[in-house]
Amino acid sequence: MPPVFGHGQLRLYLLRLLEDGPKHGYELIRLLEERFRGLYAPSAGTIYPRLQRMESEGLVTHQATGGRKIYQITDLGRQELRLRADELAALESEIRASVADLTKLAGEIRSGVRDSLHGLRQELRAAARETRRRGREIPVGTAETGPYGRIPDPGWTDGTAPAGPEPADEFERRLLGFVAEVRALTRGRRLTDGQLRTSIRLLDGALDGLRRLLR
Amino acid sequence: MTSWTVAGSDRLTITEPVDRVVVRLDYARLNVVGTEGPARIEISRPGRRPVLVEYRSGTLSVRQRGRWSWMELVRLVRRRVGPEVSIGVPPGTEVDLQLVTGTLLASGLTGSTRAEITSGQITLMGLRGRTSVKLVSGPVEALGVAGDLTMETVSGELILAEGTAERIQARTVSGAITCDLDNPGESEIDLATISGSVTVRVRRDSDLDVRLHATSGTITSDFPELTVDGLRSWVGKRAQGILGTGRGRLAVTAQSGSITLLARATAE
Numbered sequence: 096m097p098p099v100f101g102h103g104q105l106r107l108y109l110l111r112l113l114e115d116g117p118k119h120g121y122e123l124i125r126l127l128e129e130r131f132r133g134l135y136a137p138s139a140g141t142i143y144p145r146l147q148r149m150e151s152e153g154l155v156t157h158q159a160t161g162g163r164k165i166y167q168i169t170d171l172g173r174q175e176l177r178l179r180a181d182e183l184a185a186l187e188s189e190i191r192a193s194v195a196d197l198t199k200l201a202g203e204i205r206s207g208v209r210d211s212l213h214g215l216r217q218e219l220r221a222a223a224r225e226t227r228r229r230g231r232e233i234p235v236g237t238a239e240t241g242p243y244g245r246i247p248d249p250g251w252t253d254g255t256a257p258a259g260p261e262p263a264d265e266f267e268r269r270l271l272g273f274v275a276e277v278r279a280l281t282r283g284r285r286l287t288d289g290q291l292r293t294s295i296r297l298l299d300g301a302l303d304g305l306r307r308l309l310r
Numbered sequence: 311m312t313s314w315t316v317a318g319s320d321r322l323t324i325t326e327p328v329d330r331v332v333v334r335l336d337y338a339r340l341n342v343v344g345t346e347g348p349a350r351i352e353i354s355r356p357g358r359r360p361v362l363v364e365y366r367s368g369t370l371s372v373r374q375r376g377r378w379s380w381m382e383l384v385r386l387v388r389r390r391v392g393p394e395v396s397i398g399v400p401p402g403t404e405v406d407l408q409l410v411t412g413t414l415l416a417s418g419l420t421g422s423t424r425a426e427i428t429s430g431q432i433t434l435m436g437l438r439g440r441t442s443v444k445l446v447s448g449p450v451e452a453l454g455v456a457g458d459l460t461m462e463t464v465s466g467e468l469i470l471a472e473g474t475a476e477r478i479q480a481r482t483v484s485g486a487i488t489c490d491l492d493n494p495g496e497s498e499i500d501l502a503t504i505s506g507s508v509t510v511r512v513r514r515d516s517d518l519d520v521r522l523h524a525t526s527g528t529i530t531s532d533f534p535e536l537t538v539d540g541l542r543s544w545v546g547k548r549a550q551g552i553l554g555t556g557r558g559r560l561a562v563t564a565q566s567g568s569i570t571l572l573a574r575a576t577a578e
Contacts, residue, residue: 138454138472138492140574197352197396201341204417208435208453215471215490219509223570226532279526283566 106145106154107183110176113155113168120146120164311366315375319354324365328399332371333407335361337392340409344401344418356393372397401438416441420457434459449485467506482506486567492574497558507567510560514573517554521561523547527568536571 112118112126124142146166149155154172157164168176176183277294286294314322328349333340349370353361362373372395392412399405401418407425414430416423420438432443434452437459443450445463452459452470458477461468467485470478474493479500486506491499492513499518501508507527512518520536522529529538529549536551549569562569 138474139576140472140490140492197341197343197345197350197398198354198394201343201396201415201417204341204343204435205415205433208433208451211453212451212469212471216469216488219488219490219511219572222511222572223509223530226530226570226572276528279528279566282526 104186105141106149107176107179107186109142109145109149110154110168110172111183113166114173114176117158117165117167119166123166311364313362313364315360315362316353316356317360318356320352322351322353322363324349324351324370326365327368328365328370328403330369330404331397331399331406332369333395333397333409334371334373335392335395335408335412336374336410338374338409338412339392339394340407340412341394341396341415342405342407342417342419342423343396343398343415344403344420345398346400347398349400349403350398352394352396354394361393361395370397370399490574495558497560499558499560501562502564503567504565505567506564507569508562508564509570509572510562511572511574512553512560513576515554515576516560517557518560519552519556519558520550520571521559522549522569522571523561523563524567524569525565527564527566529569529571531571532573533571 108127109123112123118126120139120142123146124139127142146155146157149172150157150166152171153169154175155166156169157166159165281294314320316322325348331342331349333342351363351370351372353363356374359374362375364371364373374393399419401420403419404421405416405419405423405425407414407416407423409425409427409430411428412430413433414425414427415433415435416425416437417435418437419441422440423434423437423442425432425443427443427445427448429447430445431448432445432450434441434443434450434455436454437452438456440458441455442460443462445466447465448463449466450461450463450468452461452468452473454472454474455470456474456476459470459473459475460479461470462481463485464482465484466482467488468480468482469488470480471490473489473491475491476493476496477498478489478491480487480489481502483504484506485503487501487503487508487510489499489501489509490511491497495517497518499510501510520533522531522536524547529547531549533551533553535553536549538547538549549571562571
């Protein structure tokens, strides 16, 4: 599936390009773009991690010259290309065929984009969770939440993945943040009775758990 | 002027040079792809209303003839009718597309691309030129877009992956905005939503002057360079700061949604 490469196909194609001679990352990106005439738009963020993985598997090596990494195919890489020669030929003829059938090509591009974006959504959601877990969130309305005023937030003052704030402070911050966030979620929205009842049950449940733990 | 009326599934090849494509359809699945060679059109399932293709001095236009029948209107509401039109044109072609309802794919174009859909979905892939898309209801999904990108929708999600555009403007009223950007240079990025949330990932080594403003949502950031002011909730929250040299600009506003700014690790 050419426009957005299937798993393993991009790596095969990268090997194919490196077979012609050593190249640096941007050269590879440009060659892929030329080859696929804008139907496939690889970015540095896609290419470099693959090259790194291929390097750890011994298929390519690199030489750093002038701050740039020049990648070169290894004997193991050449062997992989030979072993998968049929697959490569099939991939190339697939590329030609799909450019000939516009409707099919469009369908493939659509599903390729959908898959990529699905992956991205999950990746970013996980990254956001991680960031929040490290406590880099500014709770809404903390200033009006009482004597604590501006709550110290370690993430904003020193972003180096902190060893973690004092548990007592963290607990206090979370507690205030919890109320503030729930307020923000419900503010200005007309909630249905069902939503409210479920929310109350959730709050009771959380409180019950804490009671049991802290008594 | 040359014209074709396509009543069944058909493929046309335009031997003369095409530098502009204009499409006006009520309901369709429309694909416009930049390819080498002469301009081509594939039409399938045109239904009872023939598709009219015209070529006049460099401009290729595609329209539909006739009126909707009652049954077609019923099926239109259920989104089950309408042709699939696929157009292959040289990458630099100027493209102007309008649909009432339907889905659109634009890919591999390097010129100016404009698209307007009332309700449906837009997919953009590997565009390099000036791109402007508008929807009333429905999402925009974009992958690998460079150049200049404007996305607007009233209700619908806007999502951009592997974006290297120098200028990005994304606006939605009730949808979420998700952008993953891979361009540390002098970008101008402007994202705004009323009730959706915004998630942006930029490179760790970005050169950006960042301004985030959330009226009632939270702001979360991976960048310690940003400082927060205005914790007074009635004016909302602002976080701002300079990343790198601050040559580019990133402005995000969300009224009731939250803003998340993530750092993308740079491999090289």
